Amino acid sequence: MDPHLLRTFVAVADLRSFSAAARRLGYTQSAVSQQIAALEADLGVALLGRRPVAPTPAGRRLLEHAGPLLLRHRAARADVLRAAARPARTVVVAASPLACPPALARALRGPRLRVTVRTADRRRVAEQVASGAADLGLVDGIAAPSDPLRLPDVGPLTAVGASAEPLAVVLPSGHPLAGRGGLALADLAGALWLQAPAAVAVERLRELAGEPPGSGGFRTGSGYDGHDLRTVLSLVAAGHGLTLLPASAASAGGTAVVAVPLSAPRVVHRVEVLHGALGIPGDGGGAEDGGGGDGGGAEDAEDAVAALVAQLRQPPSSTPPGTPA
Numbered sequence: 001m002d003p004h005l006l007r008t009f010v011a012v013a014d015l016r017s018f019s020a021a022a023r024r025l026g027y028t029q030s031a032v033s034q035q036i037a038a039l040e041a042d043l044g045v046a047l048l049g050r051r052p053v054a055p056t057p058a059g060r061r062l063l064e065h066a067g068p069l070l071l072r073h074r075a076a077r078a079d080v081l082r083a084a085a086r087p088a089r090t091v092v093v094a095a096s097p098l099a100c101p102p103a104l105a106r107a108l109r110g111p112r113l114r115v116t117v118r119t120a121d122r123r124r125v126a127e128q129v130a131s132g133a134a135d136l137g138l139v140d141g142i143a144a145p146s147d148p149l150r151l152p153d154v155g156p157l158t159a160v161g162a163s164a165e166p167l168a169v170v171l172p173s174g175h176p177l178a179g180r181g182g183l184a185l186a187d188l189a190g191a192l193w194l195q196a197p198a199a200v201a202v203e204r205l206r207e208l209a210g211e212p213p214g215s216g217g218f219r220t221g222s223g224y225d226g227h228d229l230r231t232v233l234s235l236v237a238a239g240h241g242l243t244l245l246p247a248s249a250a251s252a253g254g255t256a257v258v259a260v261p262l263s264a265p266r267v268v269h270r271v272e273v274l275h276g277a278l279g280i281p282g283d284g285g286g287a288e289d290g291g292g293g294d295g296g297g298a299e300d301a302e303d304a305v306a307a308l309v310a311q312l313r314q315p316p317s318s319t320p321p322g323t324p325a
Helices: 003-015 018-025 029-043 057-083 102-107 122-131 202-209 229-237 247-256 293-312
Strands: 048-050 053-055 091-095 115-119 136-143 158-165 167-172 192-195 219-223 243-246 257-264 268-275
Touching (some): 003 018, 003 029, 003 053, 018 029, 053 057, 057 122, 091 122, 091 293, 122 136, 122 268, 136 293, 158 293, 167 247, 192 202, 229 247, 229 257, 243 247
Parallel strands (some): 091 115, 192 219
Antiparallel strands (some): 048 053, 158 268, 167 257
């Protein structure tokens, strides 16, 4: 199936218009019509109704597959370009909202290196690295101390541990439980929680506490769909609901909130580095194999990415502070 035809089909189905799809893609309307006809001829089924323009049942089924297929195509293209030592003047790092604590931010440095950090949700981080929109990814989540994160399958990526730290339940400073030395998540199922996916989604809290589906535990108060940690902490301080954060992030709330260590379950906040295929730093060939100056920039850029991965990698023997032995 030709990915160019598939991309055109997705545009028409999304916009419900051949002319609007032509403007988005930079084609003529007749070229869009020809591409849709070619795709329908290839599959032997009608994919779009014409008046009005809308996907047929077969077209709706194809749309379910189109996104993953096009992402795989972009990921394959990006991986081939990486293997060919594509040039890069900067290193672009895609990071989920809580994936760049101070220690990792300090590691994102190097001689003659410019780093650009982009915030995205956890799935988008993996997609950006797979498609080549970012050179590296930093993604965070909750896991058992020795377990890797569960990451989406978006292409040939490598994930390595970068950091792990204890979690804390964040409450308003006047909350009755604010003076506790530790809190078990299961004991807080009746509390009101802030629905903030940038922190920890309520659905994940239910899973961690072993709550059966439909049990009604972990009720949600207000919701926040942004990425700003200060807003999350302000909402908690104002009584919109509790949240769960890595200890280093929870401490940023000042005296308006209290961070009580999570005592159970035994989980940590984990950050992993995502990257595509990398060469060996310093192994670019160059003068010995007759390479000219044109390839040096690409080799230097790949060396810089590999060096950053080495700086970010968590030592295998490291144990998160406060984690029981």
